[in-house]
Amino acid sequence: MEIRELGRPGDLGWVVAAHGEQYAREFGWDASFEALVARIVADFGAGAAGSRAWIAELEGRRVGCVFCVPGRDSTAVLRLLLVDPAARGHGLGTRLVATCVDFARTEGYERLRLWTNDVLAAARRIYLDAGFRLVAERPHHSFGADLVGQDYELDLTNRATRAVRLGDRPPGSG
Numbered sequence: 001m002e003i004r005e006l007g008r009p010g011d012l013g014w015v016v017a018a019h020g021e022q023y024a025r026e027f028g029w030d031a032s033f034e035a036l037v038a039r040i041v042a043d044f045g046a047g048a049a050g051s052r053a054w055i056a057e058l059e060g061r062r063v064g065c066v067f068c069v070p071g072r073d074s075t076a077v078l079r080l081l082l083v084d085p086a087a088r089g090h091g092l093g094t095r096l097v098a099t100c101v102d103f104a105r106t107e108g109y110e111r112l113r114l115w116t117n118d119v120l121a122a123a124r125r126i127y128l129d130a131g132f133r134l135v136a137e138r139p140h141h142s143f144g145a146d147l148v149g150q151d152y153e154l155d156l157t158n159r160a161t162r163a164v165r166l167g168d169r170p171p172g173s174g
Helices: 011-027 031-045 092-106 121-129
Strands: 002-005 052-058 061-070 075-083 111-117 133-142 145-155
Touching: 002 092, 011 031, 011 052, 011 061, 011 075, 031 061, 031 075, 052 092, 061 092, 075 092, 092 111, 092 121, 111 121
Parallel strands: 075 111
Antiparallel strands: 002 052, 052 061, 061 075, 111 145, 133 145
16 A cells, blocks of 8 residues: 555546546435536646645555645645545555645644535544544535535644544543
8 A cells, every 4th residue: 555646647537537436336426526526636736835635556556535735724625535445444544634634734734624525424434533523514415415514624733633643542532
Protein backbone atom coordinates (compact mmCIF):
# COMPACT_ATOMS: atom_id res chain seq x y z
CA MET A 1 0.00 0.00 0.00
CA GLU A 2 1.25 3.42 -0.91
CA ILE A 3 -0.15 6.90 -0.47
CA ARG A 4 1.37 9.35 -2.92
CA GLU A 5 0.64 12.85 -4.06
CA LEU A 6 -1.83 13.12 -6.91
CA GLY A 7 -0.13 14.20 -10.12
CA ARG A 8 0.39 11.29 -12.48
CA PRO A 9 -1.40 11.26 -15.82
CA GLY A 10 -4.85 9.78 -15.36
CA ASP A 11 -5.15 10.60 -11.64
CA LEU A 12 -7.71 13.39 -12.07
CA GLY A 13 -9.85 11.38 -14.46
CA TRP A 14 -9.70 8.37 -12.18
CA VAL A 15 -11.00 10.44 -9.25
CA VAL A 16 -14.03 11.58 -11.24
CA ALA A 17 -14.81 8.16 -12.76
CA ALA A 18 -14.27 6.24 -9.53
CA HIS A 19 -16.58 8.53 -7.57
CA GLY A 20 -19.29 8.44 -10.22
CA GLU A 21 -19.20 4.67 -10.60
CA GLN A 22 -18.85 3.79 -6.91
CA TYR A 23 -21.59 6.10 -5.62
CA ALA A 24 -23.99 4.99 -8.36
CA ARG A 25 -23.31 1.34 -7.51
CA GLU A 26 -23.43 1.69 -3.71
CA PHE A 27 -26.08 4.38 -3.23
CA GLY A 28 -27.90 4.76 -6.55
CA TRP A 29 -26.72 8.35 -7.00
CA ASP A 30 -27.13 9.86 -10.44
CA ALA A 31 -24.65 11.59 -12.76
CA SER A 32 -25.15 14.96 -11.02
CA PHE A 33 -22.82 13.66 -8.29
CA GLU A 34 -20.15 12.83 -10.84
CA ALA A 35 -20.58 16.34 -12.28
CA LEU A 36 -20.01 17.83 -8.81
CA VAL A 37 -16.85 15.76 -8.41
CA ALA A 38 -15.70 16.87 -11.87
CA ARG A 39 -16.09 20.54 -10.84
CA ILE A 40 -14.11 19.99 -7.63
CA VAL A 41 -11.38 18.17 -9.55
CA ALA A 42 -11.29 20.88 -12.25
CA ASP A 43 -10.92 23.58 -9.58
CA PHE A 44 -8.09 21.60 -8.01
CA GLY A 45 -6.46 21.09 -11.41
CA ALA A 46 -6.47 24.85 -11.93
CA GLY A 47 -3.85 24.98 -9.17
CA ALA A 48 -5.26 26.81 -6.15
CA ALA A 49 -2.47 27.69 -3.71
CA GLY A 50 -2.58 25.66 -0.51
CA SER A 51 -4.24 22.67 -2.17
CA ARG A 52 -2.97 19.12 -2.12
CA ALA A 53 -4.38 15.70 -3.01
CA TRP A 54 -3.28 12.12 -2.53
CA ILE A 55 -3.89 8.80 -4.22
CA ALA A 56 -3.79 5.47 -2.41
CA GLU A 57 -2.44 2.57 -4.43
CA LEU A 58 -2.60 -1.13 -3.71
CA GLU A 59 -0.42 -3.38 -5.87
CA GLY A 60 0.08 -0.51 -8.32
CA ARG A 61 -3.65 0.16 -8.77
CA ARG A 62 -5.43 3.35 -7.69
CA VAL A 63 -7.83 2.47 -4.88
CA GLY A 64 -8.40 5.69 -2.95
CA CYS A 65 -8.01 9.44 -2.72
CA VAL A 66 -8.49 12.53 -0.62
CA PHE A 67 -8.15 16.26 -1.35
CA CYS A 68 -7.33 19.20 0.92
CA VAL A 69 -8.25 22.64 -0.40
CA PRO A 70 -8.30 26.11 1.15
CA GLY A 71 -11.53 27.35 2.66
CA ARG A 72 -12.16 30.65 4.44
CA ASP A 73 -10.67 32.19 7.55
CA SER A 74 -7.74 29.83 8.26
CA THR A 75 -9.87 26.83 7.39
CA ALA A 76 -8.98 23.98 5.03
CA VAL A 77 -11.58 21.68 3.49
CA LEU A 78 -11.24 17.91 3.21
CA ARG A 79 -12.87 16.75 -0.04
CA LEU A 80 -13.42 13.61 -2.07
CA LEU A 81 -12.37 10.88 0.36
CA LEU A 82 -12.83 7.57 -1.42
CA VAL A 83 -11.67 4.00 -0.90
CA ASP A 84 -12.52 1.32 -3.44
CA PRO A 85 -14.64 -1.44 -1.86
CA ALA A 86 -12.06 -4.07 -2.87
CA ALA A 87 -9.38 -2.20 -0.88
CA ARG A 88 -11.37 -1.63 2.30
CA GLY A 89 -10.18 -3.12 5.56
CA HIS A 90 -6.55 -2.06 5.08
CA GLY A 91 -6.88 1.24 6.97
CA LEU A 92 -6.51 3.30 3.79
CA GLY A 93 -9.35 5.68 4.66
CA THR A 94 -7.80 6.38 8.05
CA ARG A 95 -4.37 6.89 6.48
CA LEU A 96 -5.75 9.22 3.79
CA VAL A 97 -7.57 11.36 6.38
CA ALA A 98 -4.46 11.45 8.60
CA THR A 99 -2.39 12.59 5.61
CA CYS A 100 -4.89 15.39 4.93
CA VAL A 101 -4.99 16.44 8.60
CA ASP A 102 -1.19 16.48 8.82
CA PHE A 103 -0.94 18.59 5.67
CA ALA A 104 -3.56 21.09 6.87
CA ARG A 105 -1.83 21.44 10.23
CA THR A 106 1.61 21.85 8.60
CA GLU A 107 0.22 24.54 6.30
CA GLY A 108 -0.93 26.48 9.37
CA TYR A 109 -4.68 26.03 9.03
CA GLU A 110 -6.59 26.35 12.31
CA ARG A 111 -9.56 24.21 11.28
CA LEU A 112 -10.35 21.45 8.85
CA ARG A 113 -13.94 21.11 7.65
CA LEU A 114 -15.79 18.64 5.49
CA TRP A 115 -19.26 18.04 4.13
CA THR A 116 -20.66 14.55 3.78
CA ASN A 117 -23.97 12.69 3.86
CA ASP A 118 -25.31 10.51 6.64
CA VAL A 119 -25.47 7.40 4.44
CA LEU A 120 -21.66 7.31 4.33
CA ALA A 121 -21.35 5.51 7.68
CA ALA A 122 -17.82 4.12 7.18
CA ALA A 123 -16.44 7.56 6.32
CA ARG A 124 -18.24 9.08 9.30
CA ARG A 125 -16.51 6.60 11.64
CA ILE A 126 -13.13 7.59 10.18
CA TYR A 127 -13.89 11.29 10.68
CA LEU A 128 -15.07 10.81 14.26
CA ASP A 129 -12.04 8.64 15.10
CA ALA A 130 -9.81 11.43 13.73
CA GLY A 131 -11.42 13.91 16.13
CA PHE A 132 -13.88 15.66 13.82
CA ARG A 133 -17.15 16.75 15.39
CA LEU A 134 -20.54 17.18 13.77
CA VAL A 135 -21.40 20.89 13.66
CA ALA A 136 -24.52 20.93 11.44
CA GLU A 137 -26.84 18.70 9.48
CA ARG A 138 -29.78 19.31 7.19
CA PRO A 139 -31.91 17.26 4.83
CA HIS A 140 -31.60 17.82 1.10
CA HIS A 141 -32.49 16.16 -2.18
CA SER A 142 -29.38 15.74 -4.33
CA PHE A 143 -27.91 13.21 -6.72
CA GLY A 144 -31.37 11.69 -7.20
CA ALA A 145 -31.77 10.80 -3.52
CA ASP A 146 -33.17 12.17 -0.27
CA LEU A 147 -30.15 12.69 1.98
CA VAL A 148 -29.05 14.35 5.19
CA GLY A 149 -26.00 16.53 4.63
CA GLN A 150 -23.56 16.79 7.50
CA ASP A 151 -20.84 19.33 8.24
CA TYR A 152 -17.90 18.23 10.37
CA GLU A 153 -15.04 20.28 11.78
CA LEU A 154 -11.68 19.49 13.35
CA ASP A 155 -9.87 22.06 15.51
CA LEU A 156 -6.25 21.79 14.40
CA THR A 157 -5.04 23.96 17.30
CA ASN A 158 -6.35 21.50 19.91
CA ARG A 159 -3.51 19.43 21.39
CA ALA A 160 -5.74 16.35 21.74
CA THR A 161 -6.25 16.17 17.97
CA ARG A 162 -2.50 16.23 17.34
CA ALA A 163 -2.17 12.60 18.48
CA VAL A 164 -4.69 11.34 15.94
CA ARG A 165 -2.50 9.89 13.24
CA LEU A 166 -2.73 6.47 11.67
CA GLY A 167 -4.96 5.11 14.39
CA ASP A 168 -3.28 6.75 17.41
CA ARG A 169 -5.67 7.84 20.13
CA PRO A 170 -5.85 11.29 21.73
CA PRO A 171 -4.56 11.51 25.30
CA GLY A 172 -7.12 10.26 27.82
CA SER A 173 -9.21 8.33 25.27
CA GLY A 174 -8.17 4.86 26.48
